[in-house]
Amino acid sequence: MWEYTDKVMEFFYNPRNQGKITEQEQSSGEKVVTGEVGSIACGDALSLHLKVEEATNKILDARFQTFGCASAIASSSILTELIKGKTIEEALKITNKEIAESLGGLPKEKMHCSVMGQEALEAAVSNYRGIPVISHEDDEGSIVCTCFATSEAKIKRVIRENNLKTTEEVTNYIKAGGGCGSCLADIDELVAEANSMPIEAVQKKSLPATAAPKNLTNLQKISLIQQILHDEVRPVVAEDGGDVELYDVEGDIVKVQLKGACTSCANSSATLKLAIEATLRDRVLPSLIVEAV
Secondary structure (H helix, E strand, O other): OOOOOHHHHHHHHOOOOEOOOOHHHOOOOEEEEEEEEEOHHHOOEEEEEEEEEOOOOEEEEEEEEEEOOHHHHHHHHHHHHHHOOOEHHHHOOOOHHHHHHHOOOOOHHHHHHHHHHHHHHHHHHHHHHOOOOOOOHHHOOOEEEOOOOEEHHHHHHHHHHHOOOOHHHHHHHHOOOOOOOOOHHHHHHHHHHHOOOOHHHHHHHHOOOOOOHHHOOHHHHHHHHHHHHHHHHHHHHHOOOEEEEEEEEEOOEEEEEEEEHHHOOOOHHHHHHHHHHHHHHHHOOOOOEEEEO
């Protein structure tokens, strides 16, 4: 079970600067740009919108649109608060660690939400400057994690910058290894190399305390739940004017938000058990229990 700080919950329940900045809102000498990262199919997606004063490179306004969990929404919201009023150059100095620290910390499984915010900012700045999306020079190279298109060089950089010691930590920060799992052995080797430690030591540290059914890691389970909800459940409930979004996952308890026609439907309990819980039990884990929040 994840423990969120009061500030994470504050920015989740009452997000600041949520929405989009339209071109109609820009005046002469201002430029509106957007940076997009992530994928709904992979779990989280963020669109960061900036309005910048071109003469000074000052960020006059920042808003966000996020598909994701409480940590993703809170991280996006606090980021907009951190960068408003700063110049582009000042904003780019904000790290994912600062985003997490501004929220009083994030669960280790959710650190990738702060990384997503940093990457969305870099993408928006690249679009503002009219250049290819900012990339770290050492992030090019062979792909290790095909599910999340993560290169060997990027994994090494993230290990080094965040002093990561296990493969699970790598997955928590950038999701690499959180999909099919075929790259986990390769990531073990990269962690061992970066920390100058035997591969056996990394593998021992990376072993989960208890083996989950189907050998899914926590992040793999969440990603799969999100994918099934998006690809298989939402189209079904949408036929009756409803919608459903993942709110949180605590162990085997899947918390969802029913929206649209589902909120007032007399059969909402049946929707939870038949359309959602039964599907997730069949496609993810038989022990899952779905609750509405």
